[in-house]
Amino acid sequence: MKLKNDTLIRALLRQPTPYTPIWLMRQAGRYLPEYNQTRTRAGSFLALCKNPDLATEVTLQPLARYPLDAAIVFSDILTIPDAMGLGLYFADGEGPKFERPLRAEWEIRDLTAPDPTTHLRYVLDTVSQVRRALAGSVPLIGFSGSPFTLACYMVEGQASSDFAAVKSMLYQRPDLLHHILAVNTNAVIAYLNAQIEAGAQAVMIFDTWGGMLSHAAFREFSLAYTARVIAGLKHEHEGVRVPSIVFTKGGGGWLERIAAIGCDAVGLDWMVDIGEARTRIGARVALQGNLDPAVLLSTPEVIRRECGVILERYGRNNGHVFNLGHGISQHTPPENVATLIETVRGLSGDYH
Amino acid sequence: MKLKNDTLIRALLRQPTPYTPIWLMRQAGRYLPEYNQTRTRAGSFLALCKNPDLATEVTLQPLARYPLDAAIVFSDILTIPDAMGLGLYFADGEGPKFERPLRAEWEIRDLTAPDPTTHLRYVLDTVSQVRRALAGSVPLIGFSGSPFTLACYMVEGQASSDFAAVKSMLYQRPDLLHHILAVNTNAVIAYLNAQIEAGAQAVMIFDTWGGMLSHAAFREFSLAYTARVIAGLKHEHEGVRVPSIVFTKGGGGWLERIAAIGCDAVGLDWMVDIGEARTRIGARVALQGNLDPAVLLSTPEVIRRECGVILERYGRNNGHVFNLGHGISQHTPPENVATLIETVRGLSGDYH
Numbered sequence: 001m002k003l004k005n006d007t008l009i010r011a012l013l014r015q016p017t018p019y020t021p022i023w024l025m026r027q028a029g030r031y032l033p034e035y036n037q038t039r040t041r042a043g044s045f046l047a048l049c050k051n052p053d054l055a056t057e058v059t060l061q062p063l064a065r066y067p068l069d070a071a072i073v074f075s076d077i078l079t080i081p082d083a084m085g086l087g088l089y090f091a092d093g094e095g096p097k098f099e100r101p102l103r104a105e106w107e108i109r110d111l112t113a114p115d116p117t118t119h120l121r122y123v124l125d126t127v128s129q130v131r132r133a134l135a136g137s138v139p140l141i142g143f144s145g146s147p148f149t150l151a152c153y154m155v156e157g158q159a160s161s162d163f164a165a166v167k168s169m170l171y172q173r174p175d176l177l178h179h180i181l182a183v184n185t186n187a188v189i190a191y192l193n194a195q196i197e198a199g200a201q202a203v204m205i206f207d208t209w210g211g212m213l214s215h216a217a218f219r220e221f222s223l224a225y226t227a228r229v230i231a232g233l234k235h236e237h238e239g240v241r242v243p244s245i246v247f248t249k250g251g252g253g254w255l256e257r258i259a260a261i262g263c264d265a266v267g268l269d270w271m272v273d274i275g276e277a278r279t280r281i282g283a284r285v286a287l288q289g290n291l292d293p294a295v296l297l298s299t300p301e302v303i304r305r306e307c308g309v310i311l312e313r314y315g316r317n318n319g320h321v322f323n324l325g326h327g328i329s330q331h332t333p334p335e336n337v338a339t340l341i342e343t344v345r346g347l348s349g350d351y352h
Numbered sequence: 353m354k355l356k357n358d359t360l361i362r363a364l365l366r367q368p369t370p371y372t373p374i375w376l377m378r379q380a381g382r383y384l385p386e387y388n389q390t391r392t393r394a395g396s397f398l399a400l401c402k403n404p405d406l407a408t409e410v411t412l413q414p415l416a417r418y419p420l421d422a423a424i425v426f427s428d429i430l431t432i433p434d435a436m437g438l439g440l441y442f443a444d445g446e447g448p449k450f451e452r453p454l455r456a457e458w459e460i461r462d463l464t465a466p467d468p469t470t471h472l473r474y475v476l477d478t479v480s481q482v483r484r485a486l487a488g489s490v491p492l493i494g495f496s497g498s499p500f501t502l503a504c505y506m507v508e509g510q511a512s513s514d515f516a517a518v519k520s521m522l523y524q525r526p527d528l529l530h531h532i533l534a535v536n537t538n539a540v541i542a543y544l545n546a547q548i549e550a551g552a553q554a555v556m557i558f559d560t561w562g563g564m565l566s567h568a569a570f571r572e573f574s575l576a577y578t579a580r581v582i583a584g585l586k587h588e589h590e591g592v593r594v595p596s597i598v599f600t601k602g603g604g605g606w607l608e609r610i611a612a613i614g615c616d617a618v619g620l621d622w623m624v625d626i627g628e629a630r631t632r633i634g635a636r637v638a639l640q641g642n643l644d645p646a647v648l649l650s651t652p653e654v655i656r657r658e659c660g661v662i663l664e665r666y667g668r669n670n671g672h673v674f675n676l677g678h679g680i681s682q683h684t685p686p687e688n689v690a691t692l693i694e695t696v697r698g699l700s701g702d703y704h
Binding site: 162163164167168170171172211212213214215216217218250252253270271272273276292293294295297298299302306309325329331 | 514515516519520522523524563564565566567568569570602604605622623624625628644645646647649650651654658661677681683
């Protein structure tokens with residue numbers, strides 16, 4: 001079935017579009033009252049992720065409210081290590097944690113890439129269901145954490161302010177970290193390709209923690225493996241191109257290198273000027289971003305002004321997907337999201 | 353009294369030196385057993401900061417162990433808002449907090465810059481005592497938080513993962529944030545100049561949180577005020593130049609702009625390649641940094657290798673002060689610091 005609205009796909013492939021497409025990282029999330037209701041019904045965040053009916057429901061919620069140009073499958077970046085047996089859980093009011101983080105060398109040597117068609121079946125089922133429900137209205141984005149970002153959680157057991165455990169391993173036992181990263185790379189490739197076969201029409205790799213590495217370590221331990229993922233992806237499914245997006249939070253210093261690994265688009269946080277980014281990178285890839293999520297905590301006037309600046313800085317060029325520079329805040333008033341989307345739709349035509 | 357070892361001052365002024373000077377951010381800290389003993393005697397971190405005898409003692413401890421090229425006065429970046437009456441405290445195992453963060457508009461309008469010679473006397477007394485105790489062996493560095501970083505804590509009441517309160521103010525009530533920043537700027541100028549008069553021979557401004565701002569907001573709300581601080585500083589005391597260092601963590605994308613505000617040196621975190629930084633900035637300022645503090649959690653071989661890379665990347669140029677890219681980790685084995693300093697001393701002569 002041909003997409004009715006293929007603006008996102010065209011923009012990711014740097015083709016002409018009538019306006020700048022927009023979707024939001026974490027667009028199905030806690031700022032939406034209907035999301036919170038479904039989550040309560042599910043019992044927990046993780047139960048929601050693992051229930052394809054409910055995950056499909058929340059995936060579609062923001063699209064019922066807003067004229068977004070894409071859906072993104074509702075899931076978590078840590079499904080892979082959970083499927084590896086590390087025991088993902090969410091303590092109340094805290095981020096994700098693992099019951100069994102990687103500690104001993106034998107645990108690391110025993111690690112294997114999970115078969116997505118069994119251990120991650122629930123994600124693939126959600127992808128299929130969402131794809132059917134969308135009925136070609138807008139494309140569906142699949143996603144995964146990057147091999148390095150997964151490794152951070154697998155070694156630390158949770159997010160950290162200094163990532164001392166994973167960095168100690170990086171500097172003292174790089175062989176062990178490389179082993180984890182190689183397994184993760186195979187897992188991410190299999191997982192994203194399975195999502196593509198299940199119906200994902202674009203894929204995004206979230207490298208949430210690559211930005212805390214030194215410039216040299218980033219290349220060796222994060223970017224090299226993301227590049228292997230990109231090389232292993234199906235770039236076409238049923239004769240249709242499946243674009244890939246790579247987002248390294250805090251990676252503004254390395255945009256040229258990220259853009260060179262073969263992905264179709266690079267995500268930008270808000271610390272980067274999107275106009276400067278485009279000049280640095282050239283037209284090799286599309287750019288996605290880069291509004292500070294905190295702008296959505298303000299007023300319609302400020303939202304309009306800040307959107308206008310980003311559109312103007314990107315200018316009359318193909319290949320821009322409007323988005324935030326990070327996930328939407330749970331404190332965002334839903335009406336501000338409406339203002340954002342109206343503004344981008346209203347202003348961006350002038351640049352196309 | 354002439355300095356016996358003026359390597360740091362000469363490097364900050366981009367003059368020739370026989371080797372690359374080194375000091376470490378937070379060099380008087382919890383990785384040292386003798387520090388922990390003194391802190392226990394003081395009763396708390398804050399009591400230690402506020403007791404000039406004990407603060408002098410811990411300032412000198414790392415210099416008794418290691419041949420460092422500078423002392424930095426033992427204090428906290430949040431002494432100014434504490435002196436403004438916000439009530440700084442440290443909960444066990446947590447970062448700094450304020451009892452009375454700025455909430456109401458009248459509280460913000462009432463804010464005034466404290467007179468450092470009364471409310472921050474204890475810091476100036478520590479500076480004088482340390483300076484006397486050093487007896488010209490190495491220079492003493494004074495410091496302050498940047499106006500914006502102080503404002504972050506003053507508005508949030510503590511560190512935050514997304515700084516939603518200060519960013520909401522930035523986007524919704526920029527007038528209020530500008531008012532806080534103007535008061536902070538006057539406070540920082542008076543405070544640093546008082547430290548210079550009390551004996552500080554170089555000063556450093558820590559912009560710990562500027563890196564989480566958008567590129568445009570960074571210029572307007574952080575860099576513009578740091579520039580005003582630099583312009584207001586005494587650049588000479590008793591006929592001797594007092595160099596200034598500005599460090600924005602996560603500011604790697606903005607180094608050229610930071611280097612242009614009139615400071616003598618720019619601090620680098622470890623996400624930046626110091627060779628690329630030097631190429632971008634040119635010889636306008638000295639550079640300080642940029643070893644990942646996590647390297648000190650590893651082995652002598654790795655420490656030597658990583659130091660060698662930084663020295664080689666900086667190359668045969670004046671104006672490099674070796675340092676970490678952030679404060680030293682409390683988990684650092686003290687013998688690794690000895691290895692680091694020996695290595696920099698041993699290898700850096702070849703580049704001078």
